[in-house]
Amino acid sequence: MIADQKRLSAAERAARLARMKQPRFLPDVCEGGAVGSHHFSMSVVRRNALPKFSDGRPNLALVVDECKVTPVGLPSLAEFVRGEFAHPAHDPLDPEDRYTYERLGGVLFLHPELSGAGVEYNVDFVENPHVIPACALPPGVIATFEAMREETERREELRYLGSNAFFGALNSAPQAPKRGEF
Numbered sequence: 001m002i003a004d005q006k007r008l009s010a011a012e013r014a015a016r017l018a019r020m021k022q023p024r025f026l027p028d029v030c031e032g033g034a035v036g037s038h039h040f041s042m043s044v045v046r047r048n049a050l051p052k053f054s055d056g057r058p059n060l061a062l063v064v065d066e067c068k069v070t071p072v073g074l075p076s077l078a079e080f081v082r083g084e085f086a087h088p089a090h091d092p093l094d095p096e097d098r099y100t101y102e103r104l105g106g107v108l109f110l111h112p113e114l115s116g117a118g119v120e121y122n123v124d125f126v127e128n129p130h131v132i133p134a135c136a137l138p139p140g141v142i143a144t145f146e147a148m149r150e151e152t153e154r155r156e157e158l159r160y161l162g163s164n165a166f167f168g169a170l171n172s173a174p175q176a177p178k179r180g181e182f
Contacts, residue, residue: 004093038071042084045107050099058137061107072111072124073156081107081126104128105137108145120155123148 008016045061053059063071071077085101109124125145127137 037069038080053103055103058105059135064110070111072109072122078126085128103135105131122152125149
């Protein structure tokens with residue numbers, strides 16, 4: 001990504017800079033956007049947060065997304081993030097991109113949402129099982145974040161109770177029997 005940016009012409013750089021000065025979402029413009037908000041979020045964590053973490057104390061990355069589709073609540077989010085912890089994606093065109101997640105205790109995803117009662121924070125948390133011991137989050141912190149995630153799940157279940165929500169249909173679909181089961 002960095003190597004691609006270095007290859008831009010002066011006109012392309014000027015066009016990108018002009019767009020960056022505009023609001024994120026333009027009301028009268030139909031722009032495409034990334035659907036994989038979890039990919040984008042973890043890319044930002046890897047590029048921007050990992051170089052700043054200490055190797056002598058607990059570290060947490062906090063993602064407050066501004067994506068068109070939030071990663072909070074995606075059924076595959078935890079699986080994707082754990083896979084990223086185990087095998088970090090790298091920019092093959094950037095020789096400086098050698099970051100790993102060994103100093104990251106976990107990622108807390110927050111998505112603020114306006115409700116009748118004020119602002120609700122939908123939360124998703126993924127603990128890093130590959131973190132070095134000095135950088136692991138304390139058990140009480142992990143328990144708090146997991147409780148916040150469970151509260152978000154409970155609130156979202158109540159919100160969509162009885163509706164034909166897409167992810168609800170996926171999660172409640174009957175599972176095929178496993179090998180040897182009937």
